[in-house]
Amino acid sequence: MKKIEAIIKPFKLEEVKDALVAAGIEGMTVSEVKGYGRQQGHSELYRGAEYVVEFIPKVKIEIVVSNEYYLNKALTAIRENAKTGKIGDGKIFVSEIIKTIRIRTDEEDEEAL
Amino acid sequence: MKKIEAIIKPFKLEEVKDALVAAGIEGMTVSEVKGYGRQQGHSELYRGAEYVVEFIPKVKIEIVVSNEYYLNKALTAIRENAKTGKIGDGKIFVSEIIKTIRIRTDEEDEEAL
Amino acid sequence: MKKIEAIIKPFKLEEVKDALVAAGIEGMTVSEVKGYGRQQGHSELYRGAEYVVEFIPKVKIEIVVSNEYYLNKALTAIRENAKTGKIGDGKIFVSEIIKTIRIRTDEEDEEAL
Amino acid sequence: MKFKFLSLFAVLVPMAAFAEDKLDSGNTAWMMISTALVLLMTPAGLALFYSGMTRSKNTLNTFAMVMGAFVLAMVLWIFAGYSIAFGASQNATLQNAVGGLGNIMLDGIKWTDLSGSYPTYIFVVFQGTFAAIAVAIASGSVIGRMKFSSWLIFVALWGLIVYAPIAHMVWGGKGALLFDAGALDFAGGTVVHMNGGLAGLVLAVLVGKRTGYLKTAMKPYSVLLAAVGAALLWFGWYGFNGGSAFGANAIAGLAVLTTTAGAAIGGAVWMLLEWIIFKKPTLLGIASGIVAGLVAITPAAGFVSVGGAFIIGAFGSIIAFLGVVWLKKKFGYDDSLDAFGIHFLAGLWGAIATGIFALEDKKLLWDGPLKESGNRMEQIFVQFESVVAVGLFTLIGTVIVYFIASALTGGARVDTRVEEIGLDETIHGEKAMNL
Amino acid sequence: MKFKFLSLFAVLVPMAAFAEDKLDSGNTAWMMISTALVLLMTPAGLALFYSGMTRSKNTLNTFAMVMGAFVLAMVLWIFAGYSIAFGASQNATLQNAVGGLGNIMLDGIKWTDLSGSYPTYIFVVFQGTFAAIAVAIASGSVIGRMKFSSWLIFVALWGLIVYAPIAHMVWGGKGALLFDAGALDFAGGTVVHMNGGLAGLVLAVLVGKRTGYLKTAMKPYSVLLAAVGAALLWFGWYGFNGGSAFGANAIAGLAVLTTTAGAAIGGAVWMLLEWIIFKKPTLLGIASGIVAGLVAITPAAGFVSVGGAFIIGAFGSIIAFLGVVWLKKKFGYDDSLDAFGIHFLAGLWGAIATGIFALEDKKLLWDGPLKESGNRMEQIFVQFESVVAVGLFTLIGTVIVYFIASALTGGARVDTRVEEIGLDETIHGEKAMNL
């Protein structure tokens, strides 16, 4: 089993989610994160004091998939739908998962996904 | 060393935490996430416009344990206390950690946990 | 490729970020988490009812690096700058990443970092 | 807030024996702004005070309980409540308890009619804001677990069956049961605060505790908004107490002073108590003390000196503090936002204290033992009497109304799942904040 | 809010044939506090109501649109708007549409001058708060996509070119185009609410829909703050409607009563409609109903009985509800916060309903068919006439002003990237909340 972690632009979440669901991925976990990278932050003003906000709001999607087939489908769905072509589109990281449990049913591994 | 990531229902956090502590797990990191899965989201209203909120608030617990003994104790604690038997109870994922450092003491690996 | 996850005290974020950038690490993702550990939580008051807030605000930094060189530079930067020597300084966990993609360019693995 | 009080005004403006027959623009301006001030207290002041203290998953429900109660109670007040409370009595026996239905929909009252020196229509709305806040206060004891439908039916019935008769019995003029007893209640310490606070406790007991009460920490959504609510309550209270002088006169001036003193000392005392006992003075504590001081001074506002006001406000704060911190724990009821602990207890204290500290000044006093014979002990006894009478009526009336409301809605309590998820999402389909 | 109305006051205070020449401290107090109350409605009431409903990324921009519009419109009102609307006419033909420029910077008005029985300077500011809220209302239709520069230029021009002439035509005294028609508009149902609401729709159509409209859920930042805004609007409305009696008199008392009734029933009705149709009564719904009820009763506040007020408020709420839930969907325009749906529609209904429900009481009525000949049908017709006239003028004027503002700022719409990120960050460099 593999875990995909994708850092994307927040306003792309809806599209990516729809594409994932269309690709047969039925579960995912999403969180709000702040990214630092090549994309320039914006500056904020407070009574004449200007400061740069370097951390940019991003969304992290985590998906655990059971096999290569779904891994590839998920990667494609994310790549295609999160891309704007402009700096800051984000990154996808893949890692290994050695065990999965569905709490409700006590199913394990592939069955739990 | 293994990392456990458990996605659970928010109101179960307290019970799970207590069970983990009782099982000898002394450290954990928790974050607020939103889950998408089989559990239906609820609908919200805004001046007559009804929209479905598909992402459901969940809590993610991350625990790094030093060995199989604690891994099993932790998994049991979570399984038993996060379960309601109703859809949306969440998932547990286990993965490998290759190095751990306690920042305060510079201890490493098993000692750092 | 390795992924570093560091749980640190929130007010150390700025320093750690600067040190990482100085060490040549150009990208990272940050999120707000709550930690449970040896560090004692504080108590809050609500109309005479005192309750202990056991989860302490922490910041999690995630960095994926392409090789040992950057891994060590990053670890050093974090260790040195997140340390206060007082309980609750946090932990660093390292794990394996098997694939990285930069969404904007479709570059993969080392090139994507 | 008694009708007969109007005659006192004549004393102050002696050149106008017929003052009551002519509109006075200054008094009219004051009564209109007082009405607006008291109005603000509910959908802004109390709503913020309460919803700021509620858990974030129930905060909009709390606000809706207050705002929904207010609009409903106000509609029904105009429709029938006013007539029941202040309507022309049609029958001597009836007059003991209610005014009658002769002024349903304000029938028979013309826009040119005056109450003393200002239009009767203003009196109607001014009184309506009191009726509506009384029941809204009660919501504070049962937030987070009551069906919205049961609550609104309760509100509708309570306003007509409990509040209006009490208002009549106390303020309804000659022939009304408690009117002749001679109790001093300047601006509604018994009628509004004890009444609403006790109704709250009854609801809290009948509906039961929130799931997890005393086990899980129930964190307030926003203490800052609760404090803003308290500030708005203070502001509005100048209409509540000042307006109860029914004119821009010297008694109103006294009420402005005593109200300020009571609120300020109340806030300072609670802050100090927390500091001493818990080592931490909280913002919510300062705000709570201000409200407790205001409640306590309400029945006394136009009767006492500034020294009396300080004492009443300070002890009002202490008593409410004990109610919230000690009594509630001791008896274990879940008076969630302390409607009983603050409004009932400080109101009760204020009602008794009015007898103790009222100045012996015939121009200030209403008819009663103290005015008539300077008999303070008897006055205090009358205060007790009125407190007990109002308390009993509220108790019984609220229980009855609750069971009707509960029966009509198949039980007044939401099911556990709804409580767990929160009432904002389940009942209203809304969320406190979308960041 | 007509000048001639002042003569009615004399009727109420018959001993003062020369009442208009002497300052009355009660009326002056009431007009000052009314002015402060109406002021509060915009930078606090409307600003909270609107920014609470906006997405968090645009909420400060929404607040700034309201607050910025208010300060700018007020400066220009004092500078020239007042003169255009109420200035001494210098020319009979001109007088049809504008008062002239004779009182630029209030030239010629002394601090001792009176408007009836209170200082003219108070009248100037009181009217200024109406002018400023009218344009601020319009912002609700175009939040989240309009350049701040275009908006402010629009505000400046609209106040002088659209609002001031309309105010003149309706309230500008003898010789003004619509003045003699005899339309009843007690406190600005047509001049303020229809006017501002329609200007909003025009902007919404010309600027275009928000990106993603009807596709993505646009969640309100804080329904709680929106509800607080509605409560503050209700509070301020006592100045809006009560102050439009221009004195602390019996007509003001009537307005206080009808305003209360309209607001309360409006809130209750909207809550009920949502409950029946969507199974969920929302807090935003109660708040919206209150505002709709208030808008509807505005033109009628000093003319109708409490029964009329209930009917006008209830239907105002129903009509606004339909406007928001059905009409908007049907025609597909993006009237984002429903300035049109609530202010225009309820204002329109209120204007017509005033003709239907106005009491036949010569002391209340202004000159017009109903007063002169008791001809209600004709009065209703006159109400229609004035609605159409104001509507057309607003429509044409707003389109022209929009195109000027748009041309001066190189298009009135922000680019997509700005819209995507949000206007708070891009235009103001600020963030709603830093937790």
Next chain:
Amino acid sequence: MKFKFLSLFAVLVPMAAFAEDKLDSGNTAWMMISTALVLLMTPAGLALFYSGMTRSKNTLNTFAMVMGAFVLAMVLWIFAGYSIAFGASQNATLQNAVGGLGNIMLDGIKWTDLSGSYPTYIFVVFQGTFAAIAVAIASGSVIGRMKFSSWLIFVALWGLIVYAPIAHMVWGGKGALLFDAGALDFAGGTVVHMNGGLAGLVLAVLVGKRTGYLKTAMKPYSVLLAAVGAALLWFGWYGFNGGSAFGANAIAGLAVLTTTAGAAIGGAVWMLLEWIIFKKPTLLGIASGIVAGLVAITPAAGFVSVGGAFIIGAFGSIIAFLGVVWLKKKFGYDDSLDAFGIHFLAGLWGAIATGIFALEDKKLLWDGPLKESGNRMEQIFVQFESVVAVGLFTLIGTVIVYFIASALTGGARVDTRVEEIGLDETIHGEKAMNL
């Protein structure tokens, strides 16, 4: 706000040579509502304005500093402050600086006593709201690092030792040190704003900068709430300036107009400055400009024309802007929320500008060079004099009071750990928001 001003009122109502002996209901209504309005400014207006600008970890502490200061200062004002400032003088030498202790606990003042045409008790509370806001303003300069205990002791002492004598010297009647100089300060530009603002700076310097000042970005918790606070301040300011005419008269009407003009132009100008200089007009900027305009017009409100008001408000905004953006940077002090930058600087400018722009109208002017001999240069010089005198007294008094407070609490500054974690958690055990 001078006592002698009351005689002017007689000029306006010439038929009443003995007007001062009779209660006027209109004036009484106005003074009561003015009192309520000024009250609202502190625990709601200023508290929101300030805590909205503070970092989220210190926002409740900021609110508590304001609200706690308010209740404490008010209690002490009634207890002794009023007597020191306005008490009957017992000794000619003493009278130079203080009124004496003859009215401790308002001893000797009866509820029937009048101040001119309204009850003295109202005057007491009205003045109390001024005393309490003055010290609350100062908190803005030292938020985020001062012990709550030191702060409250400072508040208690400062009100009696610094504020009350200054109020006496300027407004304390014949024989008071600065009274005869003939300075014009309509509503407290020097006594309240300069005074509070300078006290703030002194505290900021003595307590020292916040850790990380100018290094870390200190993000405001909620600019939206700060803007709401500014709106409430504006609203309340009608009582502050309008009530300083001590009646519902034509001078109050003038103050309402100039206050509106000053606030509106102040907001517009600050917005423009930011737009030009930083390319981004912020909501906080509009709100800050409104407050700066209001501060600047305060001493001039009853003396200048609308043209003068525009100029004073505009330059008040510009000067405060420079103080905040440039002066603070140049000298490097940490005037955290700009109590000095806005209240002192705009108050200073307003005080001088009053001399420059006061109308030569004997009915408006107070005794002084301009009134007596039309000598404007001398009047401006007197304005300077009073500014310097008040400034020096505040400076010295505040330093002394600070050191006492600091000594009594073992240093006035919290330790670094507390500052790091935030004062909400450590001092109050509370958290701004629980989502």
